[in-house]
Amino acid sequence: MDFKTAFEKEKRRFEDCLEKCFPPENAKPEVLNKAIRYSMFSGGKRLRPILAIWAYKWAGKTDDDIIPVACALEMIHTYSLIHDDLPAMDNDDLRRGKPTCHKAFNEGIAILTGDALHALAFELLAKTRKIEIVDEVAKAIGINGLVGGQVVDLEVEGKEVNAEMLEYIHRNKTASLICVSLRCGVILAEGTPKELTAITNYGNKMGLAFQIVDDILDIKGSTKELGKTVGSDLHQDKATYPKLFGIEKSEEIARRLIDEAKASLLTDKENKLFYELADFVINRVY
Amino acid sequence: MDFKTAFEKEKRRFEDCLEKCFPPENAKPEVLNKAIRYSMFSGGKRLRPILAIWAYKWAGKTDDDIIPVACALEMIHTYSLIHDDLPAMDNDDLRRGKPTCHKAFNEGIAILTGDALHALAFELLAKTRKIEIVDEVAKAIGINGLVGGQVVDLEVEGKEVNAEMLEYIHRNKTASLICVSLRCGVILAEGTPKELTAITNYGNKMGLAFQIVDDILDIKGSTKELGKTVGSDLHQDKATYPKLFGIEKSEEIARRLIDEAKASLLTDKENKLFYELADFVINRVY
Numbered sequence: 001m002d003f004k005t006a007f008e009k010e011k012r013r014f015e016d017c018l019e020k021c022f023p024p025e026n027a028k029p030e031v032l033n034k035a036i037r038y039s040m041f042s043g044g045k046r047l048r049p050i051l052a053i054w055a056y057k058w059a060g061k062t063d064d065d066i067i068p069v070a071c072a073l074e075m076i077h078t079y080s081l082i083h084d085d086l087p088a089m090d091n092d093d094l095r096r097g098k099p100t101c102h103k104a105f106n107e108g109i110a111i112l113t114g115d116a117l118h119a120l121a122f123e124l125l126a127k128t129r130k131i132e133i134v135d136e137v138a139k140a141i142g143i144n145g146l147v148g149g150q151v152v153d154l155e156v157e158g159k160e161v162n163a164e165m166l167e168y169i170h171r172n173k174t175a176s177l178i179c180v181s182l183r184c185g186v187i188l189a190e191g192t193p194k195e196l197t198a199i200t201n202y203g204n205k206m207g208l209a210f211q212i213v214d215d216i217l218d219i220k221g222s223t224k225e226l227g228k229t230v231g232s233d234l235h236q237d238k239a240t241y242p243k244l245f246g247i248e249k250s251e252e253i254a255r256r257l258i259d260e261a262k263a264s265l266l267t268d269k270e271n272k273l274f275y276e277l278a279d280f281v282i283n284r285v286y
Numbered sequence: 287m288d289f290k291t292a293f294e295k296e297k298r299r300f301e302d303c304l305e306k307c308f309p310p311e312n313a314k315p316e317v318l319n320k321a322i323r324y325s326m327f328s329g330g331k332r333l334r335p336i337l338a339i340w341a342y343k344w345a346g347k348t349d350d351d352i353i354p355v356a357c358a359l360e361m362i363h364t365y366s367l368i369h370d371d372l373p374a375m376d377n378d379d380l381r382r383g384k385p386t387c388h389k390a391f392n393e394g395i396a397i398l399t400g401d402a403l404h405a406l407a408f409e410l411l412a413k414t415r416k417i418e419i420v421d422e423v424a425k426a427i428g429i430n431g432l433v434g435g436q437v438v439d440l441e442v443e444g445k446e447v448n449a450e451m452l453e454y455i456h457r458n459k460t461a462s463l464i465c466v467s468l469r470c471g472v473i474l475a476e477g478t479p480k481e482l483t484a485i486t487n488y489g490n491k492m493g494l495a496f497q498i499v500d501d502i503l504d505i506k507g508s509t510k511e512l513g514k515t516v517g518s519d520l521h522q523d524k525a526t527y528p529k530l531f532g533i534e535k536s537e538e539i540a541r542r543l544i545d546e547a548k549a550s551l552l553t554d555k556e557n558k559l560f561y562e563l564a565d566f567v568i569n570r571v572y
Contacts, residue, residue, distance in 0.1 A: 023429060028454075029437040032429060083401060088393035107374035108440050111397065112433050115369060118401070119428035122408050126421035134420050135412035142405035143309060143318060147398050151315045154394050168314075 003276035010053060011046045017067045018049075018074060021124065035105045035113040039078050043096045047210075048073040048181040051203070054273050055185025059195050066188055069133060072124035073181050076137070079117040080146055080177075082110050089154060090238075133184055140180035149173030153239060161239040167208070169239055174214075175207030194266065201264035202274060209257035210281050212250055215240035217284075219247065258282045289562035296339060297332045303353045304335075304360060307410065321391045321399040325364050329382045333496075334359040334467040337489070340559050341471025345481050352474055355419060358410035359467050362423070365403035366432055366463075368396050375440060376524075419470055426466035435459030439525065447525040453494070455525055460500075461493030480552065487550035488560060495543035496567050498536055501526035503570075505533065544568045 001009070018040065023033050049070030056066040085092040085100040086107060093103050102110035125134050139145060149172025156165060182203040186196050219242055241250040258278045265271040287295075304326065309319050335356030342352040371378040371386040372393060379389050388396035411420050425431060435458025442451060468489040472482050505528055527536040544564045551557040 029429075029434050029441065031441060032434060032437045036429075083397055086394075086397065088397060108372075109437065111369055111372065111374060112437050112440075114401075115404070116429050116433040116437075118404055119424050119431075119433065122420060123424035123428060126417050126424060129417050131412050131415050131417050131420070134408060134417070138405050138409035138412060142409060143315075143322075143402050145405075147402040147405060148315050148318060151318045151395065151398050154398075155315065155317060 003273070003280060006273065007050065007277075007280075010050050014046055014049050014053065014067075014070055014074075015041075017064075018071050021071050021075075021120070031105065031109060032113060032116060035101055035109050036116060038104055039082055039101050039113060039117075040075070042098050044074065044078070046074060048077050048177060051178065051181040051277075052185040054277075055182040055199055056189045057185075058199070058269060058271075058274065059186045059189035059191035061189040065128065066185060068124040068127040069184050069188060072121040072137070073177070073184070075117040075121040075124070076141055076146075077177060079114040079121070080141075080150070082114040082117075084150060086110060089150070128188060130188060132187055136180055136183055136187065140176045145172055145176040145180075149176065156239045158237045161244065163244065166239050166241065166244055170208055170211040170241075171204070174211035175204050178207035178210060179203030195269075198264055198266045202261045202278075205257045205261035205264065206278050206281060209254040209261065209278075212241045212254040212257070213281060213284065215242050216247055216250055216254070254282055289559070289566060292559065293336065293563075293566075296336050300332055300335050300339065300353070300356055300360075301327075303350075304357050307357050307361075307406070317391065317395060318399060318402060321387055321395050322402060324390055325368055325387050325399060325403075326361070328384050330360065330364070332360060334363050334463060337464065337467040337563075338471040340563075341468040341485055342475045343471075344485070344555060344557075344560065345472045345475035345477035347475040351414065352471060354410040354413040355470050355474060358407040358423070359463070359470070361403040361407040361410070362427055362432075363463060365400040365407070366427075366436070368400040368403075370436060372396060375436070414474060416474060418473055422466055422469055422473065426462045431458055431462040431466075435462065442525045444523045447530065449530065452525050452527065452530055456494055456497040456527075457490070460497035461490050464493035464496060465489030481555075484550055484552050488547045488564075491543045491547035491550065492564055492567060495540040495547065495564075498527045498540040498543070499567060499570065501528050502533055502536055502540070540568055 022036055022040065025034050025037055027033050052070045052073055053066050081095060082101045084090050085095055086102055092100055094100065098104070100110070101113055105113070121137070122134065125137055141147065149169050152165065153169045153173055156169070161169075179200060180203075182199045183196065186199050191199075218240070241253065245253065258281060262271075262275050262278050265274055308322055308326065311320050311323055313319050338356045338359055339352050367381060368387045370376050371381055372388055378386055380386065384390070386396070387399055391399070407423075408420065411423055427433065435455050438451065439455045439459055442455070465486060466489075468485045469482065472485050477485075504526070527539065531539065544567060548557075548561050548564050551560055
């Protein structure tokens, strides 16, 4: 099976499970349950949950105990996008080709939909009965993770940024959740410390490359393929790699990170999917 | 020791511990750590953490293992206030006599400060090593709890509400977090099922009474004592007990709930603090 087929198959299997995590649309409070489903099922890549599932298998497990964690990670990713898109933040009207949550509903509902997904994610994580997983995720998405990265990203808008600040933003805003997704897979599978270190290095480097490529695509990609307004980052004067280094140098940095990510994996393990995923990240067009 | 002295003493002890939960104000990202401390140390009553601490003692424990839970509950309460105060929600400029977070900083930072506290709360809860605590809190603050209540509260603004809808809002928006604070104390103390049932009934009734009294105070209290604009609920056409039933009848309902709350406790236990707390709720002026 080629990589894309394997990814799509995992994605469909995951989405069938995700579907069962939410109350029906007509359950009370209706508008909240509608907004949750609207945001969760609007064509996301499902990268983070698939990373968790594959890392779990990579560390030797074959059962479905990782699924609640995978669902939780996608909920957290979605909550962060909903809040990032708000007028007080990036002020985006489109996400994956559809109106953003605050456009389809309203700002109050969008804030609360994010909050509800944030809480529901921890309810799902608790299903693992493994407190370490809760601790890992909470740390990755807080002050020194996802939220911290977004704060600095907001702060530097329109200002000069240097490479160090830019890396701080991308590591926290993007690589942090990608890396913890992989870590959760290995931790839940009770992998070895060596496995955990390897997957962490892979995740940090691949995660950073992922965001650099995202920055590049924002300039090069077409609106149709990306489902958001192309060039919106440059337009808003956001801190991006192409802005600081130019496109060519940014591509070089991303390619080096991808090579290093692949080299982080353990040679005695079945790494095929993670090698291919890394290649996909650098070659993707959406 | 009289009740007020006991409460104040517990509060000071708690605040000393809470202080240690956050990075210093000059830690990166500075603006986030400033906004967190600004919001967390602005004169809150600390009701929820003290409920958790007292329920823990009530169920027979004397150690400090409940403290991280108490801190987490206050963080969640604060995050919910920050988001509720936003222009897209209740649009309040004052909270406890000080500018609300989005007024002191800005809307983007206020949203992210709430999100950071939400995540940090779960990091603290994980310190208990008890997954049940994570599960309890996540459920109490999600779709069928805190967030659900706030969604319906937003939805009914300016509309006719009946007693059932009003009770739904108050139970979810307020009683839910109050009740789970007490439950966490008993669960962490490994109390008996009988103790857990008793404290749950006490919490549900006292929590609902607390919000009804809050509604009444919004009309009767003075701006100085409440630290927020008096009459702001009526002004905004919010769903409140006095609006639906009038002040006198609302006071009667609250008083009945307080009596029932007290009667829920187990007669063979030391209930003094919880009796006095219930009386304080009905008699409070701020």
